[in-house]
Amino acid sequence: MTPKFTATIARAYLCCREHKIDFDKIAALLATVDWHLLNVERDELPKDPTLYAGAVQNAVLPLWAHMRAVGDATYRVRSSSEDAERAWEKIRDQLFGHKQALAA
Numbered sequence: 001m002t003p004k005f006t007a008t009i010a011r012a013y014l015c016c017r018e019h020k021i022d023f024d025k026i027a028a029l030l031a032t033v034d035w036h037l038l039n040v041e042r043d044e045l046p047k048d049p050t051l052y053a054g055a056v057q058n059a060v061l062p063l064w065a066h067m068r069a070v071g072d073a074t075y076r077v078r079s080s081s082e083d084a085e086r087a088w089e090k091i092r093d094q095l096f097g098h099k100q101a102l103a104a
Helices: 003-019 023-030 049-059 062-067 081-096
Strands: 068-070 075-077
Touching: 003 023, 003 081, 023 081, 049 068, 062 068, 062 081
Parallel strands: none
Antiparallel strands: 068 075
16 A cells, blocks of 8 residues: 555544544545546656656646656655645545645
C-alpha cells in the first residue's frame, strides 16, 4: 500500500467518524476515485531524458498533480502530510461536493 493511499484512507476514516458517514458508503465512493498517478503506464513514457519530464507532466492526473516529483528519467509521489491533506481535500470535494456539504 502506498503512502498516498494510506494517508488518504486514514483521512477518509476520520471523515466518516466526524460526520457519521457509513463505512460502506465511503468505501463505495472511494472505489470511484482513479488512484493512478498517470494516465499511461510507466513503460510508455519516453526514455529520452529531454522528453521525460514533459511526458510525465502531460500524463499526470489532476487529482495527484501536486504530489508528483519529476527528475530527468524518473518520477515519484511525494507523501508529506501536507500533500496527503491536499489530496484528501480534492477527493472529499469530488465525492461530496464543496466541503460545506459534509456540514449539512
